[in-house]
Amino acid sequence: MVQSVLPGAQSAVKAVLDFVQQGVQTGRYQGGCQLPPEAELASLVGVSRTPVREAIKVLEAAGVLEIRRGVGTFLRPQATAALGQLLLFQMYLQEATPRKLFEMRLMIERTAAELAAKHRNAEDLARMKDANRQLEALVADPSVTLDELAVADMNFHHSVYDACGNELIATLGRFITTLVGPWIRQSLERGGRSQVVTHHNLIIAMIEMKNAGGAREAMSDRAIAGSLEFFQRALETPGRQPG
Numbered sequence: 001m002v003q004s005v006l007p008g009a010q011s012a013v014k015a016v017l018d019f020v021q022q023g024v025q026t027g028r029y030q031g032g033c034q035l036p037p038e039a040e041l042a043s044l045v046g047v048s049r050t051p052v053r054e055a056i057k058v059l060e061a062a063g064v065l066e067i068r069r070g071v072g073t074f075l076r077p078q079a080t081a082a083l084g085q086l087l088l089f090q091m092y093l094q095e096a097t098p099r100k101l102f103e104m105r106l107m108i109e110r111t112a113a114e115l116a117a118k119h120r121n122a123e124d125l126a127r128m129k130d131a132n133r134q135l136e137a138l139v140a141d142p143s144v145t146l147d148e149l150a151v152a153d154m155n156f157h158h159s160v161y162d163a164c165g166n167e168l169i170a171t172l173g174r175f176i177t178t179l180v181g182p183w184i185r186q187s188l189e190r191g192g193r194s195q196v197v198t199h200h201n202l203i204i205a206m207i208e209m210k211n212a213g214g215a216r217e218a219m220s221d222r223a224i225a226g227s228l229e230f231f232q233r234a235l236e237t238p239g240r241q242p243g
Contacts, residue, residue, distance in 0.1 A: 012047045013178075016055035019045045020064070021083055024075065031077040035065070054174070061171040062086045105180050106220055108173045109157070112164040113203060113219035117212040119165035125208055128163065131156040132200045139193045149193065150185045154178075156200050160219075163207070 019041075023029035035041060038056075042049045056073060059065040063082040066074045076082065096104075116124065135152040138144045154177050161173040177184075188196065199218075206214035 012051035013054045013058070015047055016041070016045050016052050017058065017086075020055070020059060021087070024079055024083055029075055029079075031075050031079050033075055035073045035075065037072070057171045058175055059086075061168050062089075101176075101180055102183075105176050105183075108169065108176055109160075109219045110216045112161045112169055112173055113207065113215040114212045115164035115166060115169070116160050117207045117210050117215040120163040120207055120210075124159070124163035125204070127159045128156065128200075128204050128207070131159045132197060132204065135200070136197045139197060146185050146188055149188050150181055153184050153188065153196060154181065160203065160207070 020029065020035070029035065036044065038049050038052050042052045045052070056065060056067070060067055062085065063076060064079050064086065066076050068074060131152070135149070135156060138149055138152050157177055158170075158174055161170040164170060203215060203218045206218045
């Protein structure tokens with residue numbers, strides 16, 4: 001099974017997903033009913049409010065939940081069927097090869113960048129540039145850990161997802177980025193620290209110019225793909241695991 005660069009955060013989100021799933025299966029929560037407020041749900045599961053928010057985003061994208069602004073979060077009538085599909089997806093993820101995960105991430109990254117070039121606004125660009133400046137500052141600090149760099153790198157990609165104008169892609173992108181976190185860490189560990197900021201600047205430039213094709217190609221830079229290929233070989237070699 002693929003390990004996350006943030007295993008604690010991922011397990012907290014999974015705990016919320018499991019809680020809602022069990023509630024539906026036992027009949028505690030039924031289609032059309034309202035879930036407890038965010039703070040109460042966090043207390044029931046024993047986690048902070050952050051993983052509750054992330055889990056709700058995943059369940060909303062999967063068609064399990066409906067968020068009514070100013071009212072609350074409700075189970076959709078077809079919640080049981082939607083949860084079945086989510087469970088199937090989780091099963092496939094557990095059995096997925098590095099190659100399949102790489103292909104899935106590449107599909108999301110390219111599409112998000114292409115759409116961001118079409119839909120971005122000044123605020124979106126400011127968030128991307130700010131995320132990359134923060135990463136650049138961390139890269140220049142030799143005391144910063146790889147995990148800190150990986151989180152900053154993921155934050156940049158999240159800013160691109162958020163600019164694409166499609167909350168489904170943004171939510172799925174965050175989910176997949178968490179799963180492939182070791183790839184990002186491995187890329188940085190193999191000398192990618194000096195390249196990642198420059199690579200991000202190219203992506204930003206294409207999005208700023210509204211060059212959708214250029215943004216799509218910039219997001220699939222050969223150097224980044226090479227690092228992911230290296231990580232795949234490491235995962236598939238017995239006895240070797242990402243750092």
